[in-house]
Amino acid sequence: MKLTNKIGVIVDSFGLGVREGLAKAKEVGAEGVQIYAVKGEMDPENLSPAARKELRSYIESLGLEISALVGDLGGHGFGVEEDNRWKVEKSKRIVDLALDLGTTIVTTHIGIAPHDTSSAAFHTMHSACEELGQYAKSVGAYFAIETGPETAADLKAFLDTLSTNGVSVNFDPANMVMVTGDDPVQGVHLLKDYIVHTHVKDGIRLKEVDPRDVYGAVGYAPMDHEKIAEMVSSGLFFREVPLGEGGVDFNRYFQALQDIGYTGYLTIEREVGTQPELDIRKAVDFIRKYR
Template identity: 55%
Template sequence: MVMYSNKIGVMVDSFKLDVRAGIKKAKEVGADGIQIYAVSGSMDPDHLNKDQRKELLNYIKSNGLTVSALCGDLGGHGFTIPEENAWKIEKSKKIMELAKDMETDVVTTHIGVIPEDETNSRYGVLQDACEKLGRFGDRLGATFAIETGPERAKTLKKFLDSLDCNGVGVNLDPANLVMVTGDDPVEAVTTLKDYIVHTHAKDGIMIKKTDPKIIYDFFAEGGIGDLRLEDYFAEKPLGQGKVDFGAYRKALSQIGYEGFLTVEREVGENPERDIKDAVNFLKALLR
């Protein structure tokens, strides 16, 4: 029987508690590590001085945990609007510095929908922003990881191949692919193998296919008319959606990925139970 060496992480914010209570819950459900949103509130890098960062890291370690990644998703339309990018790039750099202080090299985010057409003006805007952050990551020893979902894996790979830096990678979320683009997560692992630095463990189903840009515009704008997201996709507990986790895990092993599988649960009335069930599901998968 194959034994996998991956560690299991959980998104602290999925517990819907404050950061320290979420860290304690992560330990209680049996996780090895945590991912934390670091864009506002107590985790805003502007609100954490050097001593506070050290104290937080010590608290994480005292619970037997490590940080798998920080989430630096600044919302809106990502980096597709040129007028917003100056402040978003500077904020993202601060989050990458905070990540290093938390002893992780990874910051994950959504950058906005990458157009398939390279002549689309948004393509160049995204390239410029990602190259600035990627070069900063090169100097810092950190990776700015684009989360899968808004575009197909082959479109994301083409975009990454076009960048003149090494500090931009991929946070592979298999459920986003299944729910929004209809991509096969196993094929996505192979396509993006040179870039994967972190993964989410999430499951779901597509109900009705539509343009992914419509879905992500809905998230960015807090709703669009009478559009109902539940008509298009649904997140499910691990093992109850369309992600073939056995094949997905095998594919990750075949490309040599030994990093975290981090549980992200964005719906559900009892997040603690759901996250604990997900951790147990992954433990069985990794045996």
Template identity: 70%
Template sequence: MSSIYKHKIGVIVDSFRLGVKEGLIKSKEVGADGVQIYAVQGEMDPDNLSTAQRKEWKDFIGSLGLEISALVGDLGGHGFQDAAANAAKVEKSKRILDLAVELGTNVVTTHIGIVPEDENSAIYAAMHKACDELSSYATSMGAYFAIETGPERSAHLKHFLDQLSSNGLSVNFDPANMVMVTGDDPVEGVYNLRDYIVHTHAKDGIQLRPVEARDVYGMLGYDKNEGMSHETMALLAEQGEAFREVPLGEGAVDWPAYLAALTDIGYKGYLTIEREVGTNPSEDISKAVQFLKKLQGQ
């Protein structure tokens, strides 16, 4: 096995459930190098931030010695499957990317919805059109919208990305989503998506029984809901009968092999810890930081 590159370690601030400012302080305390922040609603929504406030946040984060690895721009629902809703979602996504660049990062992670198998379907066409517009906009900014892995197998996601006009739509690689939902192999996924990985989530999990991706993420026309809420997905990951999110190193992700694969493809971005379940996220995240540092010989 090749030696493992010493990646910087990030933390999703919102995982602490303390609010942004306290979460940033806590991120520094647990030894993170950088942070990822939700920018969809609340105090970090670009619609709620003046130019002065943006500078204040950037300066505060810098004063802690932290970088921003990415912003989270997941707008929920069915991603970009609904053509009627896409114009507003695309515009909102662009404003989140503008904020990201202003704060010093060029990555916004998001979910686009399950990519259908049928390339002739209306849903596939709607997703392709919206994603191509986002991809072009990101490329014009020297930035990326990074799709989180999990709803479909990596080879199928690669095929969809290959059809876009630029790589402005790339990948936020989450190995836990793959093992929990599709049963995909994260190492194989790294090699399949090697040209697109710009950010990763450090999360672990196990699959308890085969699960239909549409039952987890929702699908336009498949269910009566507007897609699975983030909170509902977290509840499934904690209490569900199909899969469980578990602390790093306790699940089905082969971390040494996975990190070696990232090294092999030349990935030098962040490993950003996401902890969506558990009663003591601060302790879990602190242990996860130490787990990754030890694994990387830090």
């Protein structure tokens, strides 16, 4: 096996500003970057057409490209109808920003896909994702749902009910290992028609956890990335670890991605730890061993 996929890094993992993070991504050997685009300087509302053009030019001057934007709006995903009115519109604007910056992919969490297709919860989430999928498809883009809150089989069952592949998958093997205990290799094969982006991360599951306590659901505490990072750091239910030290079998995982013909980015995400730059450098080196 010899990987040809490009290596990406989530800029925000460095804990620096966007510009410093971009420069650092280049320094550690990344070829592409993923950037959070939901608030602050990367909020679509705060980036004029001229600012978008300048930022894209700066990224290209570093010899980088954007693998994807993160458009995760937190809360209960798309599970609350009243919230979906603004969340859907904001998500569309993040897609517009992504296209202006040279990528067609926005990754997000939608909440936990409901089992009962006749339930109000299913209808609410399905309606929002259908609208987002149709919009993304109309402009040649993708909303990529990050794996983790449910099994690959449950996620595929939900995606199969949508009319377009405008809603696709951002595959994160560590989330599956840590939260649902699902097999990432089997998950790759199940979701092969939907995967447009991946995260490279590793983790260990210490004991069973209700995904609703991690990713939020109606009636549960809303999803919050800082809260998830705290859960990871506490080591109560699961722990994120450096690549190769956890439950993801990367030999089999990378082979599975090759088997399905995935040619997109392998984007490194590091959500915990006091030395993110060191961890990310090691992760880049880890992936390079397969190239």
